[in-house]
Every structure is written in C-alpha cells, then in structure tokens.
Amino acid sequence: MDMNDFILGIESSCDETAVCIMDASKNILSHRIASQIKTHAKHGGVVPELASRQHARIIHSLVDNCLSEAALQMDKLSKIAVTKGPGLEGALLVGITYAKTLAHCLQRPLIGVNHLHGHIYAAFLNKTTPTFPFVALIVSGGHTQLVLVKNHFQFNLLGQTRDDAAGEAFDKVARVLNLGYPGGPIIDKLAKTGEPTAFNFPRAMIKRGLEFSFSGLKTAVIQTVRKLESEYTDSEHMDSEHTGPELLSETTKANIAASFQAAVVDILVHKCLAACQQEGVTDLVVCGGVSANSGLKAALENACNKASLNLFIPPLNLCTDNAAMIAVTGYYMDKYNITNTPIEVNSSLSL
Ligand code: KG4
Numbered sequence: 001m002d003m004n005d006f007i008l009g010i011e012s013s014c015d016e017t018a019v020c021i022m023d024a025s026k027n028i029l030s031h032r033i034a035s036q037i038k039t040h041a042k043h044g045g046v047v048p049e050l051a052s053r054q055h056a057r058i059i060h061s062l063v064d065n066c067l068s069e070a071a072l073q074m075d076k077l078s079k080i081a082v083t084k085g086p087g088l089e090g091a092l093l094v095g096i097t098y099a100k101t102l103a104h105c106l107q108r109p110l111i112g113v114n115h116l117h118g119h120i121y122a123a124f125l126n127k128t129t130p131t132f133p134f135v136a137l138i139v140s141g142g143h144t145q146l147v148l149v150k151n152h153f154q155f156n157l158l159g160q161t162r163d164d165a166a167g168e169a170f171d172k173v174a175r176v177l178n179l180g181y182p183g184g185p186i187i188d189k190l191a192k193t194g195e196p197t198a199f200n201f202p203r204a205m206i207k208r209g210l211e212f213s214f215s216g217l218k219t220a221v222i223q224t225v226r227k228l229e230s231e232y233t234d235s236e237h238m239d240s241e242h243t244g245p246e247l248l249s250e251t252t253k254a255n256i257a258a259s260f261q262a263a264v265v266d267i268l269v270h271k272c273l274a275a276c277q278q279e280g281v282t283d284l285v286v287c288g289g290v291s292a293n294s295g296l297k298a299a300l301e302n303a304c305n306k307a308s309l310n311l312f313i314p315p316l317n318l319c320t321d322n323a324a325m326i327a328v329t330g331y332y333m334d335k336y337n338i339t340n341t342p343i344e345v346n347s348s349l350s351l
C-alpha cells in the first residue's frame, strides 16, 4: 500500500453492519458497527430477511459517518474490501453490491474477504502479531474450527465441529433458559454468579482428535432444565401460574450457565492445546464471537501460561463481527497479492 492509500472495509454477513477505514499503516481511522440485536432479539434469533433490509437501510450512512470521522472524501478511498462469505446470502449481497458499486464508480480494486479469514486476521490488529506457523481457533456463532496457519493465507483445516458451533450452543442454552439473544454475553455474565461444578455436563470427544461436537452438551442442558421444571411442577407448586424456565430459581439458572460454560471452556482449551502440541507451534490465536467470553479467556491464559504458549485474542470489540477485521484482511491480501484464497470452508458467494 502506498502512503496515501486508504482501505474501506465492509461487513454485512449476519446481524451487524460494519464499516471501517484503515490507513496504509494499519491504523483504524474510523470504525462503525451497527448492531441489529434489538431487531432480532424479539424473534429469539436472526431473521435473515430483516437483517438484509436493515443492512440496506443503514450502510450508506455508516460509510458517510466513517468518511467524516476520518476527514476523507470518498474519492480518497483506494481499495474496497468486503465480506464475500460465508454468511447469510441476502445479508452478504447488500454489502457486496454496495462495495461493487462503489469500486466501479471510483474505479478502485475490490477485494472479497472470507469472513473466517477476517476473524483470524483480527489478531493482526494487535500491536504484537502472531508468528507463523500458528494455530487458530475460530469459535463463533456459525463456526468452530481449528486451523493451522502456515503463512499468510495458507490454511490447513485441522478439525471442526460435527454439529453445532460453540456460539450456537450458547445461544440455544440461553434460549432454553429464556435469557434473551444473543446468548453468549448473557451466559458469560450469569456464569460469574454460578457454580461451575453444580452440574456435570458432558465434555464430548474431549480425548478424540481435533473434532468438536456440542449438540450432546446442548441436549444434556435442555434435559436438565426440563427435568428441574417437571420436578418443580410435580411438587407443591402444582397450582403455579408459571411454566417453563421461569420456574427455576436465579441460582439454579446461574449454576446451569456456569456449568455449561465450564464444559465448553474445557473442550475448547483442551483441543487448542492438543492442536498446538500436534503441530509443534507455540503461537495460538483464538478469535470469533465466543473468544469474547471471559471464562474462556481466563482459562486459555492460564493453560497457555503453563504450556509456554503465546496467546493472541483480538481486543474485545473485535472478537465479534466487525469491519476492522475485514479491512485488515484486505490490507494483507493486497500486500501479498492474494486474489484467490483456498479453504472456502462453507458456502460463499464469488465476487
Ligand atoms: O463472530 P460472531 O460475532 O458472528 C459469527 O460469525 O457467527 O459470533 C457471534 C457468536 C454468538 O453465538 C454469540 O452468542 C457469541 O458469539 N458470543 C459469545 C460472547 N459474545 C458473543 N459467546 C460466549 N461469551 C461471550 N461473551
């Protein structure tokens, strides 16, 4: 990148519309994230059609706001980086169409960024960056994957979930406890007040390879909740007007949250260490929405300390979906002339 280059990053793969302007030294000049949580919370999860509409409604004003904060005219943007997938197709199309149009009108290069690469490259926004080769755990609402990153944009998939993603399990457990959406941050907070050993939830496949499975854990939590509810209904509270998780005491809910989170954390930490050992690497990146989890972060710090591993977790607000991670990935794709990236892990739209 030239000294006068400015890269625009756009992210619209799920329920956050985000825009970022980055300069040629990887400084974030402006960054806006518009969360759609309020829109989707009342439905208990992301409604794709509503997500697309909201992206379309807001994207232009986010770009305008970022340009004024960065004190730049639109024609000073030299490269446009946009999430090309994986994600909700209609939501992705809003960002892609906007970015394509802008790139066409300004006659600038368009860089299509894989969202998962974006999560990994969020670790390159820190002052100290990981050294190749390193292991990355991507742990988000849609993905749970261990990846060996051999060099820039050279990825080897080491293992992934066979069923639910870790973030999805957080969201589903929160739903069954009637806690709200998204479940991750709510469970994280509630778990702080609970007892992590109160319930002994299963740690599926903890010993077997680098694959994950969270659906058994999710089912065990659901069964525990249902059992406690029915015990309560069968008791003297038969005449209670209340039903469902509202019957459980705050302490019980906190204990379930803490015990569930402890199981997820155990599995994730164990697999990260196993992957680093298997690959003989000393640097570990943990990224994606669930890497914002305070229990996970504390356990990883502790385990990495003991195992003499260097741990890299993006800053808190850059763990969940954002546009700085897309801009910085675009920055490195441009720097290393990457036009076609392998491991298209799930569905993705081509640009
Ligand atoms: O990376 P992200 O923003 O979007 C995807 O690419 O999926 O991740 C969102 C996921 C959600 O499932 C959310 O519940 C989870 O990350 N999450 C957390 C926390 N903050 C967000 N999970 C556990 N603890 C948190 N503090």
Ligand code: ZN
Pocket (backbone or CB within 6 Å): 115, 119, 140, 141, 288, 289, 320, 321
């Ligand atoms: Zn994400």
